[in-house]
Amino acid sequence: MSRRTPMRSGPDADLTVLMTGAGAPGASGIIESLRLTDERSFRIVGVDTNPEAYGFALVDAGHTVPPGESDEYVSRMVDVAAAEDADVILPLTTAEIEPLAAAREAFDATIMVSDPDALGVANDKGKLYRFLADEGFESAPTYHRVDSEAEFVDAVESLGYPETPVCFKPPVASGMRGFRVLDDRTDRLTRLLEEKPDAAVTTLSEVRPILASAESFPELAVMEYLPGEEYSVDVLAMGETVGPVVPRSRARTRAGISFEGVVEKREDLIDEAAAICRGLGLEYNVNVQFRYDADGVPKVIEINPRVSGTIVMCVGAGANMPYLGVKHALGESIPPVDVEWGTRMVRYWRELFRSADGRTFHLDHESAGRRSRSQLQ
Structure with missing residues (x-):
């Protein structure tokens, strides 16, 4: 695995992160996670297939790109990364990670994706379940x-x-x-x-x-069929080893996205998720989803070898997993984290408006009770 050494190296240097999927449900939380660190400043560039993606209002620059399945996707991404002088590329959508992994040498930036062979197993549930069974994992469904x-x-x-x-x-x-x-x-x-x-x-x-x-x-x-509780486990995978591993319950979901949950220290899930990531040789932010069977054994539902849409729950509990993934991409050491187990998250909607002249804004409530337009760009 190759990593670019940024010209703006050092923990206090500004970095440019090119983030795909600016319209993905979890994009706002990941953007906020990167901006929360006081170790360095980030310039965040977002790309999406949709020119109206809400995340364009939250980043420093935005570009539209073809879908990950398109023959033009990689060349367009290479052009955007070069024009924006990106240091790291952080993909948020599944359709983009395998094309980016296959074309890694075409980029000067470090791409936060695992090797193609590992992705080929992790992204294919049939291959994944067979791998788990062949390797003797109790979590094989x-x-x-x-x-x-x-x-x-x-x-x-x-x-x-x-x-x-x-x-x-x-x-x-x-x-x-x-x-x-x-x-x-x-x-x-x-x-x-x-x-x-x-x-x-x-x-x-x-x-x-x-x-x-x-x-x-x-x-x-x-x-x-697995009737028990469902958990997502966010892992900072580093090939033969792992960094922080943070399980969280999925108490309430909509269309596969967590809207309520609790960060829980479940050693069985921590050990199993870590062993699976090491066994597959995965890199960077990885999400392993489990559900308990009728006998109380956690079984793997799927693996998302990318940042998950609700990884911000880990950040709220003290583990800034997206930023730690960027540090790993830069070859920097990963500091210990102090997870506040028991942290609960409830997600809610917030509207983004765009005026006729192109301004984007939220509706905010001032202390006097009046509504004001808070311009974002």
Whole structure:
């Protein structure tokens, strides 16, 4: 792994961070995390596919780029990084990390991504589950990788359906995209009238004709249903070793994003997440998601080999994980952290406005109770 030694080296030097996914839900928290450190100042450049991305109002400069899957993505990123004299590139979205990893030598900046081989396993749930099982990790879930209707039905039934719920998801996907729980224990009328339209629970009879109607049956990872509590574990991975490891509960989520949780010192999760990251040889900020099975054993749901959307929860508890990731990218030593276990976070929405003349602002309440426009740029 190669790292650029910035010309502005030293802990008190200003650095330029090029952050992708300026419109991602977690972008504001990560921007704030970098600005919170008093060790050095940051110039933050944001890029996104959407010219209206809210994060452009929070960074020092912004650019639009093609999607990570586009053939033009890497060349555009190389141009932006050179024009902005970026020291470090910090990707926030899954679709961009593998193209950036493959083209690492084209950049002068250090890219905060793991090697392509490690990413190929971490990003593919089927490969990841097989790796965990082959290496003897207790957190390996029971799963089947299928690519036909017959295999899908067999896998679902072998995992206990319809008496027991079963989950499935595309092997490569981010967030809740494509995730469904097959559960025949609740009648259709109850789901129709009492659940939100975006609920992930369905039945085999409902999804089977949809999947069968595809031109080619999609590849899926079918896995055991895990009824216990869900946790995200943020890890500063450093190849053969790890830095801080911080578990946090996912008490309330929306579309896969945590809106409430508690930072908890759970040694089983700390040990398992650290061992998995070392085993895969992952680098920089990594997020490992676990859920407990019926016997109280934590099983891996997925790995996000990038900064997570709710990593700011760790920052609130005293571990500035995004900044520590940048320090690792620069080859600097990682100081010990004092995590305040038990810290609780509740996330809420805040609106961003843009006036007709291009100004961006929030609505603030002054002490007199009047609303004022607080211009951001």
